Structures are given as structure tokens and as C-alpha cells.
Amino acid sequence: MNAWSPTERWPFAAALLFSLIHLISYADKGWIPHDEGLLGQSAVRVLQGEWPHIDFDDPYTGLQAFWHATVMQLLGERSLSLRWAIVGAMLIVTALAYGIARHCVRPWMASVVAVTCMAWTTPNYFAAMPSWYNLLFSLIGTWLLIRYQHSATKASEGKAWYLWCVGLTTGVSVLFKVTGVYFLAAALLFLVYREQGGKHHQERQQASPGYRVFVIACLSCFVLVLSLLVRRRLTLMDGIHFWLPGTVLAITIGCLDARLTSASSRNRFRALFRLLLPLLSGFCIPVLLFMAAYASRNALPALFHGVVVLPQRRFEWAGFDLPSVHSLRAALPGLLLMSLGWWSQWLGDSRKLLNSLGLITPAGLIGLLLLGVAGQESIYRLAWDGLRPLVPVSVILGCVYLIKGPRLLRARRGQTVFLLISVSAMTSLIQFPYSAGVYFCYAAPLVFLAALAVARGSAATPGRLQFFGFVFLLMFALVWTNRGHVRRLGTQYVPVSNQWSLDTARLGLLTTESQASLYSDVVAKVRSLSDDNEAIYASTDCPEISYLAGRRNPTRTFYDFFEDDFLDPERRHPRIESLLREERIRVVVLHWQGEFSGGIDFELAGKIAATFPNVEHFSRVENGRRSEPVFSVAWRNSIESTSEAERD
Numbered sequence: 001m002n003a004w005s006p007t008e009r010w011p012f013a014a015a016l017l018f019s020l021i022h023l024i025s026y027a028d029k030g031w032i033p034h035d036e037g038l039l040g041q042s043a044v045r046v047l048q049g050e051w052p053h054i055d056f057d058d059p060y061t062g063l064q065a066f067w068h069a070t071v072m073q074l075l076g077e078r079s080l081s082l083r084w085a086i087v088g089a090m091l092i093v094t095a096l097a098y099g100i101a102r103h104c105v106r107p108w109m110a111s112v113v114a115v116t117c118m119a120w121t122t123p124n125y126f127a128a129m130p131s132w133y134n135l136l137f138s139l140i141g142t143w144l145l146i147r148y149q150h151s152a153t154k155a156s157e158g159k160a161w162y163l164w165c166v167g168l169t170t171g172v173s174v175l176f177k178v179t180g181v182y183f184l185a186a187a188l189l190f191l192v193y194r195e196q197g198g199k200h201h202q203e204r205q206q207a208s209p210g211y212r213v214f215v216i217a218c219l220s221c222f223v224l225v226l227s228l229l230v231r232r233r234l235t236l237m238d239g240i241h242f243w244l245p246g247t248v249l250a251i252t253i254g255c256l257d258a259r260l261t262s263a264s265s266r267n268r269f270r271a272l273f274r275l276l277l278p279l280l281s282g283f284c285i286p287v288l289l290f291m292a293a294y295a296s297r298n299a300l301p302a303l304f305h306g307v308v309v310l311p312q313r314r315f316e317w318a319g320f321d322l323p324s325v326h327s328l329r330a331a332l333p334g335l336l337l338m339s340l341g342w343w344s345q346w347l348g349d350s351r352k353l354l355n356s357l358g359l360i361t362p363a364g365l366i367g368l369l370l371l372g373v374a375g376q377e378s379i380y381r382l383a384w385d386g387l388r389p390l391v392p393v394s395v396i397l398g399c400v401y402l403i404k405g406p407r408l409l410r411a412r413r414g415q416t417v418f419l420l421i422s423v424s425a426m427t428s429l430i431q432f433p434y435s436a437g438v439y440f441c442y443a444a445p446l447v448f449l450a451a452l453a454v455a456r457g458s459a460a461t462p463g464r465l466q467f468f469g470f471v472f473l474l475m476f477a478l479v480w481t482n483r484g485h486v487r488r489l490g491t492q493y494v495p496v497s498n499q500w501s502l503d504t505a506r507l508g509l510l511t512t513e514s515q516a517s518l519y520s521d522v523v524a525k526v527r528s529l530s531d532d533n534e535a536i537y538a539s540t541d542c543p544e545i546s547y548l549a550g551r552r553n554p555t556r557t558f559y560d561f562f563e564d565d566f567l568d569p570e571r572r573h574p575r576i577e578s579l580l581r582e583e584r585i586r587v588v589v590l591h592w593q594g595e596f597s598g599g600i601d602f603e604l605a606g607k608i609a610a611t612f613p614n615v616e617h618f619s620r621v622e623n624g625r626r627s628e629p630v631f632s633v634a635w636r637n638s639i640e641s642t643s644e645a646e647r648d
Contacts, residue, residue, distance in 0.1 A: 008102075008107055011111035015098050015110075016094055016095065019090065020087075023090055023118070023123065026123040027086075028508065029509070030486060030496065030509070030511065031507075032486065032487075033542070034541050034558075034559070034595050036127060037542065037543030037545070037547045037548070038559075039064075039068060039082060039129070040068075040079050041547040041553060041558065042056065042065040042068065042558070043068035043072050045065075046066055047069045047072060051294075053306030056556050057558070061176060061307050063175035064133065071084075078506045078507060079506065080507070080508030080509060081508075083509075092136060093139055095114070096139040097118070097445050098111060098113070099143055103146060103416055104416070104452050104456045109470075112471060113449070115474060116473050116474040117444065117449070119474055120473070121442075124441050124484075124486060125486045130176040131179070131439075133173065133176045133177070134176060134180045134182075134442070135427070137169045137173035138183040138423060141173075141183055142420070142449075145190060149194075149416070150412065160278040161278070163191075166282065167279040167282025167283035170282075171282065171286035171287045175287065175290050178307055178311065179430050183426060184283060185222070186423040188276070188279075190419045190423075191276060192218075192219075193253055193256070193418050195268060195275060197415065198263075210265035212265075215253070215254070216257075219250040223246065223247050229242070232433065237324070240328070240392055241388070241389070242431070244392050244395075244396075245392050245425035245428070248392075249395060249399065249422055249425060252403060252418075255403055310562060316561075320433070331386050331390070332386075338394070338451060338455040339397055339455075371472060371476060371479065375480060377492045377493070380492060381492070384437065391425055393451075394450045398418070398420075398421040399421070401417065413457065420450040423446050424443070428447060430443055431443070436487075437490025440490065452470075497513070500515075500516035501516065504520070506548050506550065507548060515620070518618060518620050518621075518630060519548065521618055522545065522618050523545070523548045526549040526587055526633060527549050527550070529586065529633070530549075530551055530587045532551075533551065534552065534587075535551065535553070535584075536554075536586075536588065537555075537583075537588045538553070538591065539560055539594075540560045540597045540599075540600050545589050554579060554583040554585070555579070559596055560597040569601065573601075580611065587633065587635045589631055589632070589634075590605060590631065590632040590633075590634065592632070609634060611636060614634065615633065615634045615635075616633050618633070
């Protein structure tokens with residue numbers, strides 16, 4: 001295909017233009033306070049010379065803090081600056097989604113698919129979370145692997161530098177957030193599958209079992225790792241969504257390998273090594289450079305603790321369950337739509353029938369009807385329940401398709417299907433263990449592209465029905481998910497009006513009236529009682545207070561449950577009291593209910609009240625009703641007089 005021909009240029013340009021307008025319209029709207037506080041405060045601390053994991057406990061690998069610090073240095077120290085970087089990233093996502101979809105469908109259909117992928121991402125939640133960058137790098141890697149396939153000729157394998165670039169981008173992704181390793185697993189699965197279709201299998205050689213034993217052992221280890229991951233919260237739905245897809249992929253590779261009898265183990269190992277070497281060497285370069293930077297500061301143990309040990313606490317404190325198993329019934333329409341072209345061979349001349357206006361018109365009318373009433377909780381949840389199982393459905397259908405068509409092993413179409421279902425299966429693990437609706441959005445474009453590739457695998461595929469299916473997904477996102485409350489995403493449509501500016505220089509975002517009023521008052525109070533860059537103590541789970549007020553956080557942590565002594569009051573209380581004395585804290589902010597760490601320790605609150613006698617409570621006002629106190633600001637007038645009273 002000619003990328004610069006009018007038939008390619010205009011659909012691609014239309015997708016980018018629509019995406020740009022839509023992204024800009026949502027870039028400054030909505031926030032989750034603790035997320036913006038974490039992202040903003042970590043960037044500011046880097047600008048002040050601190051390092052993640054050495055000076056503060058970054059919940060992520062650390063590179064994102066440096067990246068955000070660079071963005072703030074260029075565009076200004078406020079959250080909106082980080083979101084402009086995300087706008088650029090999502091435009092690249094749109095372009096990549098178009099390029100990948102173009103290998104399955106025609107240009108205008110690819111344009112609709114690309115815009116749909118964009119609409120299901122940051123417009124739902126625009127915070128500059130590292131998971132969005134994981135998505136970006138996964139799409140870059142997927143596109144590069146497809147380009148690698150297409151660079152192959154009858155005489156030679158594909159260009160190895162594509163694989164090296166895949167490894168490089170995957171390594172950078174892991175440095176943003178360790179979950180980027182999921183794409184590395186998908187790439188490795190794909191290369192093992194790719195070896196099975198290599199040209200060395202066309203030679204007449206004496207086959208030996210050594211390579212096959214090696215592959216089966218590796219696949220068994222892969223399934224074991226998946227099992228160990230899911231066992232932390234073992235439910236039937238977790239098994240179906242997170243364990244089953246990877247296991248089916250491993251079984252498929254094993255079944256296909258059992259059919260191969262023409263290549264020796266020596267040649268197969270050599271072929272696999274040629275595939276893995278550029279990928280893994282590219283992956284190691286950014287990772288080793290990052291480690292070397294920490295080694296120069298004698299901080300490799302701190303990096304290991306922050307990246308490997310500390311995140312394990314998320315499984316204990318940060319979790320969100322999938323819907324019940326009964327929700328799987330909603331996946332039947334998607335299953336039928338994706339498999340129509342396969343089982344329709346028993347219907348005779350099915351392609352004309354399935355694409356006829358007699359079938360398209362009723363389907364379109366039903367879609368419009370559902371779209372019009374999707375704001376109702378039952379219909380809204382039904383749509384989401386139908387989307388979530390797309391990963392296991394796509395993987396199972398795709399693997400059946402590949403096993404039944406052995407010639408697909410060497411065909412680009414079959415390799416594209418396996419690549420996309422592998423990437424979809426692995427990257428969707430981002431939803432575990434926090435399976436809230438927004439976490440589906442972190443993988444949605446890859447899920448949709450995999451479903452498209454599987455659905456287009458048959459020559460009898462009903463293209464018009466799938467076109468209207470993507471139009472429905474696009475309109476559902478534009479009308480219902482983009483305009484809904486992010487915390488209710490996937491469960492209930494709750495309209496949110498983000499029209500009020502929060503009066504602080506470090507945010508630059510629009511939020512609801514109640515949040516704007518609450519945080520403006522709290523931040524103004526803190527600023528009136530303290531000096532610029534003075535240390536304050538804020539707990540629990542409210543890094544946004546220090547960040548918005550421009551005050552220093554004297555602790556290492558952003559979320560209280562990351563503290564080593566969080567569950568040990570006998571150690572924690574004296575430590576905090578000592579911190580308040582040593583840092584000469586004048587202002588304390590108590591957040592009465594943290595997002596992850598729960599309510600504040602009342603015994604600790606009592607000890608703080610004895611030292612900080614002045615207090616003012618702040619509540620949220622919604623619909624004329626005042627809530628229980630959300631924040632309390634406590635302060636002491638004189639550190640010296642208080643210290644004398646403590647000594648007496």
C-alpha cells in the first residue's frame with residue numbers, strides 16, 4: 001500500500017485531526033487528586049535534585065519522574081503541562097492504531113478503528129499515568145513487529161534492527177512502569193511462534209526432540225508464572241480473564257510445534273537465537289543504563305527495593321474485583337460478530353447475506369436504540385460486560401483459527417493474528433489486581449485491534465457489520481464514557497461537570513464545583529500558615545496537598561501503606577512525632593479517609609492534636625449538603641513554646 005496516495009492520506013489525516021480536536025477538548029478536565037499529587041510531586045522533587053527510590057518511594061520504576069520533570073522544566077510546573085505531553089502521545093497512538101488496522105481493513109475503516117481506539121483512552125481519564133506510556137510503547141512495539149514481518153523476503157528473514165527497536169522501546173516502557181514487561185512476554189511468545197514458520201523448516205533434515213523439549217519447558221514456566229500471579233486473588237473471573245488467555249496461547253504453540261518434523265534442533269535453536277538476540281539486547285540497553293545511573297550512587301539496593309519489593313504491597317492494599325461470572329453472558333453478541341465469517345460457510349453464499357441491507361439495517365437500528373438508552377445503568381453495564389471478555393474470546397477464537405489452518409503458520413495474516421492476540425492477552429494483565437473500568441482503557445486499543453484481526457481472519461467476514469460495530473464503540477465512548485465520572489467507569493454512567501477552575505498555579509485543570517471549593521480552601525489555609533517550600537505533614541494518601549500548596553513533603557512516601565511500619569503503631573507513632581519535631585513542622589493536614597490506606601489512625605490524630613492545638617475542618621458541599629470533614633488543618637503558633645511545653 002502507498003501511504004502517501006490520496007486513498008491513504010485523507011483517512012489518516014481525518015483520524016489525526018479528529019483525535020487532536022477531541023483530545024484538546026478533554027485535556028484540562030477532571031482529576032483524581034492523589035494521582036495528580038503523586039505525578040506532580042514526584043516531578044517537582046526530581047527538579048529539586050531528589051531521585052526516585054533514593055530520596056522518595058516512587059510507586060513506579062522511576063523514569064517517568066525524570067520525564068515529567070523535563071516536561072515541567074519546558075512547559076511549566078503544573079499538571080496541565082504533563083497532560084500536553086499525553087496529548088502528543090495519544091496522537092501517536094492514533095497513528096499507530098491506524099497503521100496496524102490498515103493491515104486488516106481498508107483505509108476509511110482503519111480510520112474509524114483508530115479514532116475508536118483513541119476515544120477509549122485518555123478522554124476517559126487524562127492524568128499522565130505511566131500506564132498510558134506503557135500502552136504507547138506496546139503499540140510502537142506491535143507496529144515494529146508487523147513491519148519486521150513485512151521486511152522478510154523469500155530469500156531472507158526480516159530486518160533484525162526492527163527487533164532491536166522493539167526491545168529498546170520495551171525496555172523504556174519497563175522503566176516507566178514495570179508492567180511494560182507484559183509486552184516483552186508477548187513479543188517472546190510471538191518470536192517462538194515465528195520460528196515455527198521459518199524458512200529452515202522447508203529443508204529436509206533429521207528432526208530431533210531437543211528443541212521441542214526446550215520450548216515445552218519454557219511454555220510450562222510461562223504458565224506457572226501466570227498461575228503465581230493470579231493466585232494472589234484467585235477467582236473464577238480472574239482465571240478466565242488473566243490466566244486462560246496466556247495458557248491457551250502456550251498450548252497453541254505446543255500443538256503447532258508437534259506438527260513440525262522437518263528441522264533439526266540445532267537449526268531451530270540457531271533460528272530462535274537470531275530472533276531473540278536483537279530483541280533482548282535492545283531491551284537490556286536502557287535497563288542497564290538506568291541501573292548504571294543508580295549504581296554510580298551506590299543505590300542499586302534502593303532501586304531493587306522500590307521496583308521489586310515495594311510494589312508487592314499493592315496486592316494487599318489496592319484491589320478492585322471484576323464483575324461476577326454471570327456478566328460473561330453479555331459477551332455473546334461480540335462472540336457471534338467475531339465468528340460470523342467462520343461458521344457461515346454452512347450457510348452457503350454467506351458473505352452477500354451477511355453484508356446485505358436486509359441484515360445491516362436491523363442491526364444498525366438495534367445499535368442506535370441501545371446507544372440512545374445506554375445511559376441507563378443496566379444497558380451501560382451490559383455494554384461494558386460485553387467488552388471486558390473480548391480478550392479471552394479473541395484469544396480462543398484466534399488460536400482455533402490458527403490450529404485449523406496450518407498454512408497460516410508461514411502466512412503474514414496468521415502471524416499478525418497471533419501477534420495481536422498475544423499482545424492483547426499480555427497487556428490486559430495491567431487490569432490485575434485493580435480491575436476498575438479505567439484499567440481496561442489502558443489496554444483497550446490493543447484489545448480492539450486483536451478482535452478486529454481475529455474477526456477479519458475469514459474470507460466470509462461481514463465487513464459492514466464490523467464497521468457498524470466499531471461505530472457503535474466510538475459513539476458509546478463519545479456519548480457515555482468520555483463524559484462520565486472516571487470512578488464509575490464500567491459500572492454506571494454518572495455525568496460530571498468539570499467547569500470550575502481550582503485556584504492554584506500548579507494545577508491548571510477544571511474540576512467539579514465541590515472539589516474546586518474544597519481544595520481551594522484547604523490549599524489557601526495551608527499557604528497562609530506556612531512559607532514557600534516549608535515542610536508540612538499531610539496524611540493519609542493526600543500527596544496533592546503538598547504539591548498544590550507548594551510545600552515540601554518531609555517523608556519518603558506518597559501513600560501511607562508504603563511505610564514499613566504502617567501496621568505497627570508502636571513504631572510508627574514515635575517516628576512521626578520525631579519527624580514533626582526534627583523538621584520543625586508548623587502545619588499538619590489530616591485527610592480522614594485515604595483512597596488505599598483507609599481512615600486515619602485516631603490515636604495518632606489525638607497525639608497530633610495535643611501538639612497542634614489550632615484546627616479548622618473542611619467539608620465537601622454537594623447539592624447544598626455539607627459532608628463530614630474531609631480534611632482538617634491543624635497548626636501551632638510557635639514551635640519554641642510548644643517544644644518547651646513538651647520538655648516540661
